[in-house]
Amino acid sequence: DSLAQRFTRLFAGLGRSKLTPANIEDGVREVRTALLEADVGLDVVRGFVERVKEKAVGLTRLDGVAPADQFVKVVHDELVALLGGEETRIRWNDRGPTVFMMVGLQGTGKTTTCGKLALHLRRKEGKKPLLVAADVKRPAAIEQLKVIGRQVDVPVYAEEGGRPEKICARGVAKAIETGRDVVILDTAGRLHIDAELMDELEDVKGKTNPHEIWLVVDAQVGQDAVASAREFDRRLAVTGVVLSKTDGDARAGAALSIREVTGKPIRYVGTGEKLEQIEPFVPKRVAGRILG
Amino acid sequence: LFLGRALDESLLADLERALLAGDVGPRTTTALIDEVRAAWKAKRLQRSEDVEPFLRERITERLRSGGNALVRAASGPTVILVCGVNGSGKTTSIGKLTKFLKRDGARVVLGAADTFRAAAVEQLTIWSERNGVEIVKQAQGADPAAVAFDAVTAGKARGADYVVIDTAGRLHTQTNLMQELEKIRRVVKKAVPDAPHETLLVIDATNGQNAIRQAEQFHKAVTVTGIFVTKLDGTAKGGALVAVRDTIGVPVKFVGTGEQIDDIEVFDPAAFAAALFD
Numbered sequence: 001d002s003l004a005q006r007f008t009r010l011f012a013g014l015g016r017s018k019l020t021p022a023n024i025e026d027g028v029r030e031v032r033t034a035l036l037e038a039d040v041g042l043d044v045v046r047g048f049v050e051r052v053k054e055k056a057v058g059l060t061r062l063d064g065v066a067p068a069d070q071f072v073k074v075v076h077d078e079l080v081a082l083l084g085g086e087e088t089r090i091r092w093n094d095r096g097p098t099v100f101m102m103v104g105l106q107g108t109g110k111t112t113t114c115g116k117l118a119l120h121l122r123r124k125e126g127k128k129p130l131l132v133a134a135d136v137k138r139p140a141a142i143e144q145l146k147v148i149g150r151q152v153d154v155p156v157y158a159e160e161g162g163r164p165e166k167i168c169a170r171g172v173a174k175a176i177e178t179g180r181d182v183v184i185l186d187t188a189g190r191l192h193i194d195a196e197l198m199d200e201l202e203d204v205k206g207k208t209n210p211h212e213i214w215l216v217v218d219a220q221v222g223q224d225a226v227a228s229a230r231e232f233d234r235r236l237a238v239t240g241v242v243l244s245k246t247d248g249d250a251r252a253g254a255a256l257s258i259r260e261v262t263g264k265p266i267r268y269v270g271t272g273e274k275l276e277q278i279e280p281f282v283p284k285r286v287a288g289r290i291l292g
Numbered sequence: 293l294f295l296g297r298a299l300d301e302s303l304l305a306d307l308e309r310a311l312l313a314g315d316v317g318p319r320t321t322t323a324l325i326d327e328v329r330a331a332w333k334a335k336r337l338q339r340s341e342d343v344e345p346f347l348r349e350r351i352t353e354r355l356r357s358g359g360n361a362l363v364r365a366a367s368g369p370t371v372i373l374v375c376g377v378n379g380s381g382k383t384t385s386i387g388k389l390t391k392f393l394k395r396d397g398a399r400v401v402l403g404a405a406d407t408f409r410a411a412a413v414e415q416l417t418i419w420s421e422r423n424g425v426e427i428v429k430q431a432q433g434a435d436p437a438a439v440a441f442d443a444v445t446a447g448k449a450r451g452a453d454y455v456v457i458d459t460a461g462r463l464h465t466q467t468n469l470m471q472e473l474e475k476i477r478r479v480v481k482k483a484v485p486d487a488p489h490e491t492l493l494v495i496d497a498t499n500g501q502n503a504i505r506q507a508e509q510f511h512k513a514v515t516v517t518g519i520f521v522t523k524l525d526g527t528a529k530g531g532a533l534v535a536v537r538d539t540i541g542v543p544v545k546f547v548g549t550g551e552q553i554d555d556i557e558v559f560d561p562a563a564f565a566a567a568l569f570d
């Protein structure tokens with residue numbers, strides 16, 4: 001059941017009487033289990049639960065609202081506050097194309113997200129994007145981006161083989177030359193522990209000075225979200241996160257962990273395989289699914 | 293890690309952390325730690341250095357039964373249907389599995405039944421070329437069941453030892469796509485009554501507790517017979533596989549350890565359990 005249902009059972013015997021430290025302990029244990037089941041990072045859960053305890057103990061002096069509902073509200077509000085609360089509008093470059101760089105672990109949805117972003121910026125912001133195929137390793141990655149480019153009616157810059165940072169630099173030059181005002185770099189998936197490939201990302205960043213570096217994260221990711229996000233952020237100073245595959249039933253606790261550990265905002269969520277399926281991130285929605 | 297420590301609740305708390313950090317999940321972790329505590333209280337566990345081996349053995353034994361051998365057809369090609377959620381590593385795993393199957397000179401035919409995703413057929417074609425095996429494919433947007441059917445009949449006609457069928461990624465919450473997968477399986481059965489002999493569910497080791505939902509739903513739709521866990525070369529431990537095993541009773545058969553053609557291993561439960569504590 002949802003956390004709210006579990007609290008209602010837990011505090012059922014209390015009627016309208018106050019929350020006490022003893023029964024808060026039980027509630028806190030439920031929150032901890034629920035957050036771990038929702039794939040929130042272990043250490044993030046610990047910190048979160050401490051804050052909820054403090055706020056809940058502060059509540060025992062209030063009367064009138066059923067304890068279970070008070071408790072749910074504390075947890076829910078704490079989640080929403082953590083997830084949201086930041087200005088996330090894109091700051092456009094006024095001296096040339098705005099460069100977006102998409103990075104992340106293998107298979108998280110970067111290439112698809114590049115296509116979705118290109119379509120979104122073309123249609124909703126009147127931009128003229130250029131997609132750059134910087135994945136020269138994965139079989140048919142360039143072809144995949146070219147097909148997507150055709151589907152969203154956005155040109156794709158690609159070279160057969162060669163080094164990603166050079167391809168990206170030439171892609172930006174091509175954008176300037178052809179009057180494109182947005183460049184979206186689709187990089188290959190990689191492990192955060194692959195030093196050489198992480199160096200490669202730094203090289204791409206060095207050569208193209210992206211205005212936005214977005215970490216694309218699979219909503220199904222578990223505890224590994226923390227280590228990987230932390231390392232991508234440490235190496236690149238990520239400016240935002242895109243949470244993909246939110247159309248599934250994964251609780252997406254990674255959203256909380258990543259926000260907590262890197263401090264970086266979630267900008268968009270992927271809501272399906274079609275190239276229209278991207279939406280701005282809404283903290284309340286993700287808070288609701290983490291709580292189940 | 294636990295040398296020279298007392299066998300006490302703080303040791304158990306540290307073990308609990310290791311399991312949770314590896315995605316074993318709160319309920320399975322509690323069950324495992326309860327087993328340790330029970331053995332300790334019953335004096336079957338006396339020294340702190342015996343605790344981790346005991347726990348490793350409990351996990352290994354949950355994963356070991358059923359073995360990890362591929363199901364083989366009694367005659368004709370062994371048909372392997374590969375499925376799983378988007379981006380889990382299906383196509384790449386098929387590329388690796390093909391080379392693995394070919395070690396003893398087996399003849400393999402691939403079926404490109406992902407007719408939906410951009411450049412999916414091109415991607416599998418490159419893997420078929422790397423392996424020097426034939427691939428059965430149709431135009432983009434073709435009926436995946438028709439491609440699967442063609443691949444199986446072609447494999448049968450050409451005396452192939454294996455037919456491996458790639459399918460499009462799909463989330464288990466997409467009812468229509470799960471029905472499509474059921475249809476692919478039914479149509480494959482039409483071509484060869486015992487097929488698919490092996491239905492491999494590809495699970496990404498970085499997934500958390502949702503892997504359990506994936507396993508339940510895919511198993512309900514198409515009777516999974518083996519799991520291929522990918523991306524264990526990263527820092528994720530794939531701990532959700534313990535609960536997956538408890539839930540659907542299907543053995544893990546293969547492990548993906550990288551992006552290259554040789555990055556495949558037969559599943560070793562003891563090594564997997566040990567890695568949880570690294």
Ligand SMILES: Nc1nc2c(ncn2[C@@H]2O[C@H](COP(=O)(O)OP(=O)(O)OP(=O)(O)O)[C@@H](O)[C@H]2O)c(=O)[nH]1
Nearest residue numbers: 106107108109110111112189245270271272378379
């Ligand atoms: N259901 C769903 N599927 C998605 C979403 N985003 C991407 N996908 C699918 O996830 C799979 C992987 O997407 P890609 O865009 O190839 O992922 P990638 O990160 O570029 O992969 P690599 O380049 O190999 O690291 C594809 O099947 C996509 O269609 C989403 O929001 N929802």
Ligand SMILES: Nc1nc2c(ncn2[C@@H]2O[C@H](COP(=O)(O)OP(=O)(O)OP(=O)(O)O)[C@@H](O)[C@H]2O)c(=O)[nH]1
Nearest residue numbers: 106107378379380381382383384461523548549550
């Ligand atoms: N590090 C690592 N990467 C892997 C492994 N297996 C697959 N990958 C990578 O994961 C990404 C996705 O692999 P695919 O084979 O395209 O996954 P898929 O399940 O076929 O994806 P869809 O067909 O889009 O659902 C690619 O970048 C692969 O190279 C593995 O064992 N280790």
Ligand SMILES: [Mg+2]
Nearest residue numbers: 110111135189
């Ligand atoms: Mg890609």
Ligand SMILES: [Mg+2]
Nearest residue numbers: 382383406412
């Ligand atoms: Mg595929």
